[in-house]
Every structure is written in C-alpha cells, then in structure tokens.
Amino acid sequence: MPGALRGLRSSLTYLVVFVAAFAAVSTSWYLVAFQHRAPSNPTSYASAKAEFDRTTKSLTLPAGTTWPAKLRYPHTPGATYVFSPGFGKQQAQFYWYCAWSRDWLSRYADGTGTYSLNEMKKVTTMDLFERDFDLTTQQYTERELTDAQAGDPKALRTDVDLNCPPPVTK
Numbered sequence: 001m002p003g004a005l006r007g008l009r010s011s012l013t014y015l016v017v018f019v020a021a022f023a024a025v026s027t028s029w030y031l032v033a034f035q036h037r038a039p040s041n042p043t044s045y046a047s048a049k050a051e052f053d054r055t056t057k058s059l060t061l062p063a064g065t066t067w068p069a070k071l072r073y074p075h076t077p078g079a080t081y082v083f084s085p086g087f088g089k090q091q092a093q094f095y096w097y098c099a100w101s102r103d104w105l106s107r108y109a110d111g112t113g114t115y116s117l118n119e120m121k122k123v124t125t126m127d128l129f130e131r132d133f134d135l136t137t138q139q140y141t142e143r144e145l146t147d148a149q150a151g152d153p154k155a156l157r158t159d160v161d162l163n164c165p166p167p168v169t170k
Contacts, residue, residue, distance in 0.1 A: 042082035051088030059096045062103035068168045093128035098164035101156055108153055117148055
C-alpha cells in the first residue's frame with residue numbers, strides 16, 4: 001500500500017504542476033490578447049457619449065421611441081473603461097436599427113411595415129454595417145432584410161430578441 005500511495009502522490013503532484021502551468025500560460029495569453037484588443041487611441045465615456053448624441057441628431061426613431069440617456073456597455077462598478085473612437089456612433093446606429101426592427105415586427109402582419117422596412121434597409125450604408133460588422137454579421141443582416149421583405153420575421157425576431165437593448169419609450 002505505501003508504494004501505491006507514493007505513486008498516487010506523485011501523480012497528483014504532476015497534475016497540480018500541469019494545471020498551474022496551464023493556468024499561467026492561458027492567463028498570459030489572455031492578458032496579451034486583451035492588450036492587443038485595446039484601442040490604440042482610446043477615448044473617454046464623455047467623448048463616446050458626445051459622439052452618440054451627435055449621431056442621434058441625424059437618425060430618426062419610430063414614433064413612441066426615444067434615445068437612451070446612457071451608452072450601453074458591460075459595466076463593473078469601480079472599474080475604469082476606455083472606448084474606441086466610433087463607439088458612440090456604433091451604439092446610436094445599432095439602437096436605431098433595433099428600434100426600426102421592433103417597429104417592423106409589430107407591423108408586418110397587418111401590412112403596415114413598409115416604411116419601417118425601408119428605414120431598416122439604410123443600415124447597409126452605415127458605418128455600423130460597413131465598418132463594425134464582420135462578414136458573417138453583414139450576411140446575416142442582409143438575410144434578415146431579404147426575409148423581412150418577403151414577409152418572414154423569424155431571423156429578424158431572433159436577432160432582436162438576442163441582441164437588441166430594451167427600447168426606451170416616451
């Protein structure tokens with residue numbers, strides 16, 4: 001028995017060393033990856049909010065919907081945040097697209113969603129679509145619009161349910 005316990009202890013020691021080494025390597029990788037994703041010319045919340053407010057001036061929301069008072073981002077109390085230039089504009093365009101998508105979803109069944117759909121189609125000419133969406137998201141958005149044009153709400157409803165912030169109503 002003592003030999004078996006010694007072997008087990010040896011195996012456990014190797015396991016602990018392996019787990020510790022793996023944790024150190026993966027933590028280092030995470031920190032390096034995070035540093036590479038940090039904006040090269042970060043901006044403050046105030047600057048991002050000002051950009052958001054400027055962008056909202058050129059976008060119209062559906063009747064009964066209003067702009068949120070604060071930017072939406074993951075928030076941990078006490079943490080310091082920096083934002084990439086363009087974040088405020090991206091948030092405004094995304095909220096706008098979500099608002100018109102919700103409006104269309106509430107109107108398509110009775111045939112009164114044409115104006116909403118035409119507004120939604122404008123997203124393909126915005127920075128949100130051209131600069132911020134990756135190719136897969138661009139293709140999915142185009143499919144949403146094509147399906148909506150054909151009267152099929154499934155893809156758009158899924159996107160809104162999973163990704164859109166709650167609407168702010170008047």
